[in-house]
Amino acid sequence: MNNKENESNNTSSERRELLKSLATVPALAAFLIAFWQKWRRDALKKTNLLSNLVQEKVAPAVVSDVSNSKHLNLGIIGYGGRGHHLVRGAGFAHLGWTESAAENARKNKLDKAFATYMSQEDLNCSLVGVCDLFDVRAEEGIEASKNETRPGSKPVQTATRYHHYKELLANDDIDAVIIATPDHWHAQIVIDAAKAGKHVYCEKGLTRTFDEAINVYDAVKKTGITFQLGHQNRQVEANEKAKQIIDQGLLGPINLVELTTNRNSPWGAWVWDIHPEGNARTIDWDTFQEQAPNKIPFGEEALKRFFRWRCWFDYGTGLSGDLFSHDFDALNQIMEIGIPKYASSTGGIYFFKDGRDVPDVWNATLEYPDKDLTVLYSATLSSNNSRGNRIMGHDATMQMGGQSNAGSVSGFVVTADSESTQYKDRLESGIINPQYPIYTYTPGSKQIDGVTSATSRYFANKGLLYTYREGKRVDPTHLHIKDWLEAIRSNGQPKCNIEMAIHEAVSCHMATESYLQGRRIEWDPVNRKLI
Amino acid sequence: MNYSQYQLVSLTVLRVLIGWHFLYEGISKLISPYWSSAAYLLDSKWLLSGVATTIVSNPTLLSFSDYINMWGLTAVGALLMLGLFSRYATVAGLVLVLLYYFFAPPFTGLEYSKPAEGSYLIVNKNLIEACALWVLFMFPSSDIIGLDRFFKEQINKGDEHE
Numbered sequence: 001m002n003n004k005e006n007e008s009n010n011t012s013s014e015r016r017e018l019l020k021s022l023a024t025v026p027a028l029a030a031f032l033i034a035f036w037q038k039w040r041r042d043a044l045k046k047t048n049l050l051s052n053l054v055q056e057k058v059a060p061a062v063v064s065d066v067s068n069s070k071h072l073n074l075g076i077i078g079y080g081g082r083g084h085h086l087v088r089g090a091g092f093a094h095l096g097w098t099e100s101a102a103e104n105a106r107k108n109k110l111d112k113a114f115a116t117y118m119s120q121e122d123l124n125c126s127l128v129g130v131c132d133l134f135d136v137r138a139e140e141g142i143e144a145s146k147n148e149t150r151p152g153s154k155p156v157q158t159a160t161r162y163h164h165y166k167e168l169l170a171n172d173d174i175d176a177v178i179i180a181t182p183d184h185w186h187a188q189i190v191i192d193a194a195k196a197g198k199h200v201y202c203e204k205g206l207t208r209t210f211d212e213a214i215n216v217y218d219a220v221k222k223t224g225i226t227f228q229l230g231h232q233n234r235q236v237e238a239n240e241k242a243k244q245i246i247d248q249g250l251l252g253p254i255n256l257v258e259l260t261t262n263r264n265s266p267w268g269a270w271v272w273d274i275h276p277e278g279n280a281r282t283i284d285w286d287t288f289q290e291q292a293p294n295k296i297p298f299g300e301e302a303l304k305r306f307f308r309w310r311c312w313f314d315y316g317t318g319l320s321g322d323l324f325s326h327d328f329d330a331l332n333q334i335m336e337i338g339i340p341k342y343a344s345s346t347g348g349i350y351f352f353k354d355g356r357d358v359p360d361v362w363n364a365t366l367e368y369p370d371k372d373l374t375v376l377y378s379a380t381l382s383s384n385n386s387r388g389n390r391i392m393g394h395d396a397t398m399q400m401g402g403q404s405n406a407g408s409v410s411g412f413v414v415t416a417d418s419e420s421t422q423y424k425d426r427l428e429s430g431i432i433n434p435q436y437p438i439y440t441y442t443p444g445s446k447q448i449d450g451v452t453s454a455t456s457r458y459f460a461n462k463g464l465l466y467t468y469r470e471g472k473r474v475d476p477t478h479l480h481i482k483d484w485l486e487a488i489r490s491n492g493q494p495k496c497n498i499e500m501a502i503h504e505a506v507s508c509h510m511a512t513e514s515y516l517q518g519r520r521i522e523w524d525p526v527n528r529k530l531i
Numbered sequence: 532m533n534y535s536q537y538q539l540v541s542l543t544v545l546r547v548l549i550g551w552h553f554l555y556e557g558i559s560k561l562i563s564p565y566w567s568s569a570a571y572l573l574d575s576k577w578l579l580s581g582v583a584t585t586i587v588s589n590p591t592l593l594s595f596s597d598y599i600n601m602w603g604l605t606a607v608g609a610l611l612m613l614g615l616f617s618r619y620a621t622v623a624g625l626v627l628v629l630l631y632y633f634f635a636p637p638f639t640g641l642e643y644s645k646p647a648e649g650s651y652l653i654v655n656k657n658l659i660e661a662c663a664l665w666v667l668f669m670f671p672s673s674d675i676i677g678l679d680r681f682f683k684e685q686i687n688k689g690d691e692h693e
Contacts, residue, residue, distance in 0.1 A: 021614075021681035027547045028612045031554060039562070109588030 122152020205321025318358025614677015
């Protein structure tokens with residue numbers, strides 16, 4: 001009896017022991033049930049918001065083998081700030097740049113510019129000709145062609161300096177030229193290069209005037225050269241993703257698009273440093289202004305105009321060709337809008353009253369009656385209140401860059417409209433909340449970028465500095481040069497070919513002409529004229 | 532230790548709740564393909580900001596940091612809830628929370644790009660959670676309520692058999 005009692009006491013004490021040991025296990029079970037419910041609910045949301053809506057496509061692959069391809073000899077005409085970047089995209093940075101980029105990377109571990117450059121693909125080309133009207137820049141170009149700090153193998157050849165672009169074009173060893181002169185020289189050089197049978201990469205804006213744009217178009221079509229316009233946004237992954245989403249109709253009918261530029265610094269307003277070595281001996285001023293409608297003798301004013309040419313209509317078109325052209329081309333890439341029927345624009349010189357004649361606040365409207373679409377562009381050079389670009393659909397809005405850039409470069413968010421027809425059921429059932437994005441694109445979200453200055457952040461937000469391929473940071477300028485070289489080799493079409501270029505040029509010139517003439521401009525596609 | 536029943540329940544509830552918090556913090560990071568400790572580290576201020584920059588700029592260190600956070604939080608959470616190896620779990624949890632505190636302390640003069648969800652002056656929820664873990668360490672309960680009791684029993688039984 002006692003034994004039995006002891007046994008039963010032991011058993012119940014063991015049971016008690018076990019219960020005390022396992023007392024908190026139900027809490028873990030409760031956690032797992034709660035987690036499972038939440039996970040299922042979130043998964044359901046994701047299914048409804050993402051998989052059903054966005055058919056994800058794989059990003060274009062970045063790596064291709066060019067080692068067996070034809071070696072191409074390049075010439076650069078205009079080795080200024082942009083010329084430096086373009087030639088670097090081809091794999092030739094001058095010593096000053098590689099040294100300071102390496103130093104910046106040492107000082108700031110988050111600065112990846114040097115690492116990004118050194119991991120560029122070797123494009124199997126040589127820089128053999130450099131033409132610049134400023135001796136210092138020309139020498140830097142020669143130096144770049146020799147710099148052994150570069151992605152891939154050591155340079156094969158050293159570049160020759162040419163004082164005039166026609167001498168460079170006369171060199172039969174040169175296959176292709178990069179044109180990064182001020183805009184007023186683009187047309188003549190592109191036409192001469194095309195006649196000389198050179199393939200052309202031309203920096204944006206295509207030309208200084210509308211007539212020049214038509215002439216360039218005809219010359220490129222007639223000669224059949226491979227032409228690329230310098231809108232590197234064509235290589236930006238975010239724009240490809242945005243296009244996929246819009247092509248699938250996820251935004252519904254789109255009647256209004258708002259494109260914006262905000263800058264707020266002298267640099268952002270093109271008040272660039274006048275090089276201390278710039279003088280009558282080092283600068284060929286006469287050749288510089290040969291294509292400009294108004295000419296002035298060399299002096300202090302000429303120096304300003306040489307280094308800050310974007311501030312005058314004699315050499316460019318100000319905000320229109322310099323910044324609006326980027327946003328227009330990105331939108332043309334995403335929505336294939338083409339040339340508008342009407343354009344009007346207004347603005348003024350309201351902040352930088354420094355002798356310039358291009359406006360620093362400028363707003364343009366492009367009308368597409370056949371597409372039921374209005375495109376607004378609004379720019380100021382005296383406020384950094386970054387607004388980003390907005391594509392507004394009946395069912396959802398896509399905000400790119402600006403303040404809703406998901407905390408990362410060149411991202412975008414899509415938010416459903418509270419009065420959407422397409423999402424009505426989902427809005428009513430609470431699966432979609434118009435307060436929160438239904439799609440967020442954050443490129444390289446697991447990567448960290450040390451984008452430092454406000455201006456570089458501006459470009460980065462627009463996707464003009466870095467893009468991502470398979471999560472790896474790449475300079476879109478490099479991809480754009482590569483795209484052009486591949487098109488030359490395969491006799492194909494690069495992404496911003498002459499058809500895209502003429503859309504950009506005519507649209508921008510319509511808006512510029514409206515500002516200059518103070519009236520609405522109409523496009524006559526049959527006679528290729530502005531009315 | 533001898534606790535009254537109410538003391539024991541209080542300590543166990545505290546342990547389970549902290550465990551729950553850790554476990555979900557860990558799992559939510561594990562299941563998110565986009566989570567990285569980089570954002571937190573990049574906003575680091577005060578003494579450890581240099582260490583944070585070093586971690587963020589080195590992909591190996593960053594993935595190590597991500598791994599420690601995701602799996603560390605999950606393991607500490609589960610162990611605290613079950614009352615298993617609670618002493619070690621408590622210390623590990625304490626270290627993690629103190630790191631969060633010291634990488635971004637709410638001291639006067641330190642501005643963070645992401646605003647806090649409440650108002651904090653020197654003391655924030657991380658510091659309080661660290662303090663609560665310290666209390667759990669000083670007043671262990673898992674060998675009374677928890678799997679540690681089971682293992683202690685097994686060891687004791689083993690001792691008896693010898």
